[in-house]
Amino acid sequence: MKNAVGREIPDFLLENGKEVYQGKNYMDGKYVQKASPKTRRYEKPQESKIVETIKDALIQCGARDGMTFSFHHHLREGDFVVNMVMKAAIEELGLKDLTIAASSLGAAHDLIADYIEEGKVIGIQTSGIRGRMGQVVSEGKLKTTAIIRSHGGRPRAIEAGEVHIDIAFVGAPTSDCVGNSRGIGGKSNCGSLGYAMTDAKFADHVVVITDCLVDFPNMPASVEAIDVDAVVVVDSIGNPKKIASAAARISQNPRDLMMAENVAKVIASTPYFKDGFSFQTGVGGPSLAANLFLEKYMDEQGIKMGWAIGGICKPMVELLKKGKIGKVIDVQDFDLDAVNSINQTPNHFEMSASQYANPANKGAFVNKLDFVVLAALEIDTGFNVNVLTGSDGVLRGAPGGHPDTAAGSKVCIIVTPLVRGRMATVCENVVTVTTPGDCVDVLVTDYGIAVNPLRQDLIECLDKAGIEHVTIESLKEKAYSMVGRPDPVQFEDKVVAVLEARDGTILDVIRQIKPFTFED
């Protein structure tokens, strides 16, 4: 069945009430029955929940074949937790048929690719999938179909019981002996623990893994002891250098700066750019640099930003400290400046992924967002964006909060160079639709700006401000004139991953890659 972005969704996926993507806000007003976990009572007072090893914690939580383990990705490419837990479960306890439900997975988890090939791990549910794991899943080696969700779609699915978490593992930079956990105060600090919060509330069992045990009570806790079954103290939960990079520097690349300046110009031309406006930006070169130019426009017009959300890094923290933003609320921190600021700088708060982006709750932060600035691997002439699959069709990215912020915000701006090497970024048809075109409003490239024809109001704003813009078709033609028109990527029939829209409908599928051969 064809969905609202023109993707053919095979019928076998449309069971148990699963539907194809119908367009923005399709589920609005519907009711959802929330799932509830089956949790163990610890009525008798416990001095401590510390157990010797991860294996002991697994045994205590009744780990067995076929279970679903959940993880969060605040430790990013520095994460040791996923591999440690899966190693203990598979190699020490001999478990198999396991499913990993993570907020994201990366190249730090190449080891899991082996477990997939050995058939020990049979299910993957995640936002990001990269490295060797992306490769083996794309090669069709995972026993079940992987499920890719956005950061808002994941807590939605957990709350609705579409993912049932048997054991949630929380990699905690600090914890006390009963599991009150925080993202700061230790040696592997990551700041926010926003992605782990829903897991802790909806999992049957919760295990905290920390490398820095602190005195009870570790307050204010991001994950609370009332939800925690066991605490394991290990030497190290991650490589600090890869958890939080040194301060994110604003690009000096003139191309990035020019695009960033145009992003700010577009923002300033709209009626939403007024005192108290709200904003989220990515950490890519031109997205981050947009901060710099936006500040200029704010100063010129004498206005302040009301609040900012997102993954947070230094430039945003600096604006907060200068008093140019009212509040910063964040679900993840990308650099040391952000890590050291959350819950410390006044008005810098932590939030859960559900609070950030879940479309099925009663109003996530993204729903009140004025502007979001995002990147893209590809964007097609229908304004559909791909941030998941590479030009070879292999899984190597993450929808993350992209579809959530795009759908919730009043103005969603995609900023990307027109071509990357020999690849046209603006193209006829993206390989995979991760963010539907009806949520994307403006495209800023180094060769020009295009506005989604659905947004005639924004076209008027740009015209009034004298900002030149062109059609997205002309940008695509320009790109093809420079790098050539690519042949479509070839796939086998087998569906290796389903890409869920944030509301739970099916937005696209990823099929098994076909080894490249030259045509006769």
Place this chain on the structure above:
Amino acid sequence: MINRPTPERFRLRRTMMFMNAQKPGLIKDAYIYGCDSIMLDLEDAVAENQKDAARFSLYHALKTIDYGKTEVIVRINGLDTPHWQEDIRVCVAGGADGIRIAKCESAQDVKTVEAAVTEAEKEFGVEVGRTLLMAALESPKGVLNAYEICCASERMFGVAISGGDFRKCMQTKFDPSGIDMLVARGQMLMAARAAGIQCFDTVFTDLDDNAGFEAEVRQNKAMGFDGKSLINPKQIRLVHEIFAPTEKEVLQAEAMVSAFREAAAAGIGVFTVNGKMVDVAFIPGAERTLKLAKACGMYEGDLV
């Protein structure tokens, strides 16, 4: 194959951005930054043993990249090198809009280049006279001969001062006040204006010193320069902002030009606009203001 339109001798040239002609990544789409002219360099940016490679890169860029409205000028090697003749052949064959003569010291230097350009135009079947020239004054001698240089050819559209070399010759160094270059700038501006051609200031090399750059550009405008040479795209915006007329200037210019045209049609020579006496002498300046305003997106009328 790109065939660029016939270059305009006098056009808006607020910003001329230098880039190494040998760097495809830089020159492939330099027009996207919105400078008025790009200056593809065969001279100092290119190592001595890479001159030929740079010429190939330049030729193919000129022939395959559509620079659109952005003017394309090439800085050739000095007349004291073995490279300049071949540089000129490449510029003309590729269809560059203009050539910047490095280290120009006399009218004869301009005439020497002009002869080679004419010869190349004939060789490659390019309309004779198409290729424009500008001269870079880099020495006290060049500055002293500025007027004869400016008048040396019908192809000449402007002169520029090259600060680095000039300061070395004068045994001075950069000074934020501009005192180091005051005489050169003044003499060159007077010569250019007397000859009726354009005049461009030297590059500002400290990319981190935004305040210093702004001060220099403001002084350039106050002195009467037409534009400035740049080394980085991020310098473009500020120059365009500073060289833009004010809204009041645009309104006044518009009023003067339209009043003048009405008055002239009615046979009146002197008249008043907003209480100020105006005659024909004010009109070229007012028209120039309107043209500049149009380029800056500040004027949409049809008087210019």
